[in-house]
Amino acid sequence: MSPQKKFSVRSMLGPFRKMSKKSLTYRLISPSSMFNLSINNTANIKTGGEVLPTELPTNATNLNILPVVENEEPLIPPFNASVDERMEWFRRKLPDIEILKSTKLSEKFHGRVLELFNKNCSAQFFMVWLSSAQSFGPKDFLAVDSLFSTNPNGCLLILSSSMDTPKGYRILKPLLDRGFNVLAVTPDIPFLVKNTPAKPWFDDLKSGNMDPGSIPLFNTLSDLIRLAVLYKYGGVYIDTDFIFLKDLSPLRNVIGAQSVNQVTKKWSRLNNAVLIFDIHHPLLVEFLKEYATNFDGNRWGYIGPYLVSRVLERIGDNFEYDVTVFPPKAFYPVDWFKIAKLFKKPETEADMKWVDDTVADIGGESYMVHLWNKRSRELKIEEGSVMARLIADHCNICENIYDT
Template sequence: MNIFLARLLLNWQRTKISFYALISLFLLSLLAYNSGVIFSTHVPFMLNHPSEPETFLPGNATGNSRRFFSLSTKLSSSDGKLRTHSPFMHKNAILYHPRRRKRHRRVLKVLSSNVNGMRFEDRVMQFFNTSSHCEFQFFMTWISSIESFGDRELLAIQSVFKAHPSGCLIVVSNSMDSRKGTLMLKPFLDRGLKVTAISPDFDFLFNNTAAESWYNRLVRGGGGVRTGGVSLGQNLSNLLRLGLLYRFGGIYLDTDIIVLKSFRELKNAIGAQTLDLETGQWSRLNNAVMIFDKGHHLLYEFIEEFALTFNGNKWGHNGPYLVSRVVSRLRGSIEYNVTVLPPMAFYPVDWSRIGGLFRGPRNAVHSRWLLGKLRQIYGQSFAVHLWNKQSKGFKVEEGSIIQHMMSSSCVLCNSSSLAVQNM
């Protein structure tokens, strides 16, 4: 009996050892499998592919939150192979939203000027010289799709001709220099008003200026110009308006400017946006309205400042803040020769309060205030900046100041532009 129990105990111990050995083997196998999954992630080798051209990196114009992707895929034009690379492997890699890239590439189409077989300069001069009684030379720029050129922009054009019936307006734009753009402008032409759209020629406009080198680096890409997060179209418009006035002289207007009275008295002028309350001196200028002679020295200084200090990540740095920096620096010098108009001239309402112009009267007191404000604006302002980015979604209410301006600016009174209440 004792022998039997001893053998039984020995077999049980052997079985226990085998059981633990089996469990250990299973756990080791499981650990090896998991380690293989965790540590077998493929890290690609550095490939000698061309870096993404900086000019094709999109800008975030809306300021909305972004969704970034850590892995980008691109097709190499040299070998046709689809390559995937991690931006963390490249010191110059930039994370981006695909919608920003699409918008950026759409804007860059404007760099391929379409001059319809005729030089840009010749088209501009032919238009101004052959248009009879062309008393004023106006320029607007449009670096967007033709589909986005809407009622607000058409109202701005109407206001130009309401105050300057003998003026001539060129909309410098690739998209508007098209059959569809011509149809858009036809109602003005049918009334004998002088307006046209011409595609820009950046090479001509920036030739022999500091912007020539900047533009060439932008077109070549490869990181020559850091376009940043601000819309490239916005920054190109900032530079384009300077080149137009420098080459031809005249009046530049943003497409959200409502002109109220003639600019006849204005010469080499720019408007202040804000004043220093303590000193009464201007603290910031704006470039939404500019009146300058051809070849004015200040325009050359503006262009040089743009090229030398360009920053694609700071809103306004290449626009309102740029003209403010240069004018402040040259104030008092012989080259100054510019009139800085008070905010009431072009910016009677700050962007943060522009909504008040779209609201109709709430009561008798508000009604009297609106009437007083309307009289003040028409008495002291040459134009009103609608600050499109802030006001584009506002509804034009009955009895509002904007409704009065729309009615008084109308030259196409049978057009749909006055019927639309959401400008």
């Protein structure tokens, strides 16, 4: 039996499966016969093999606990360095790499997460931002804004030391002022990987005894953090280059295909930019194992988008998992090389008809649109374009759309 048949992909051949909102829970999950899951809804949250206390710091949201350093940039190894040269460079840098340590602030991570998620969230969302707060631009803010336009009762945790600052607070304040539950929190990676298959890998990295690879370290860590935080808490991970079109709260244990084989009609590549999983889902364990045992920091995407495809292909004939692979239309309705057209103003009647048809098509079937930031970050949203119309219908703070 093919992996695609084992991982329910009925949605790839027809309309998306309807899911009841009643089936949704992540951290505080209720038994659901539909998904055959049962997790104890108690005052404590079992995470990664240990039960953690729910006592919250009294100043968890007080700006006085926020660091003053705001411009931490990704660590970029020396260009064309040999493995030995790169490891020597990395060992010199290690004492100053705060993200690898548990600090006074990051040790508050779990308590601050609980404080956010104890607000009757319809769904738990996660984003990772390891660049500077200065680089959190208008399109990134639009992603957060559109999330709350479609999931107003959701809770969003942004794992970011740079956004966990007064500057980051100011960026998010327009949403906080409207009562939305969004919080930037400095991640504690040692805590997140504890009692997971990634712990030995992380210990080797911190010891300086392994090659971190030529890819910027924060890219590497972003791929790890999203898997670990979903394993610890369960919920919805999304990259910051999406526009949300529909409520995601009914979805459970879902991963999206980026492309489909046109002959077999089976997925040919999955993507890790959207991951929706229950707490302690066994597939997340397999992802973390793959990350740790086959780490390669020299091949872009190998421990990121390509990792999830490898794991599902490998385990498909051996295990049964409760996961659904959605077709590209769900999360990636526009290929990266076509995304620029969605930003362009229609100039002719034919252009206007194409915009109308595209908006109707994407708006009717897609949960979100991936903007492929590497391709679109510098593009302006032009008036009357597909993006302008989609955003106008899915935003709370809709100012300066055409300046982004």
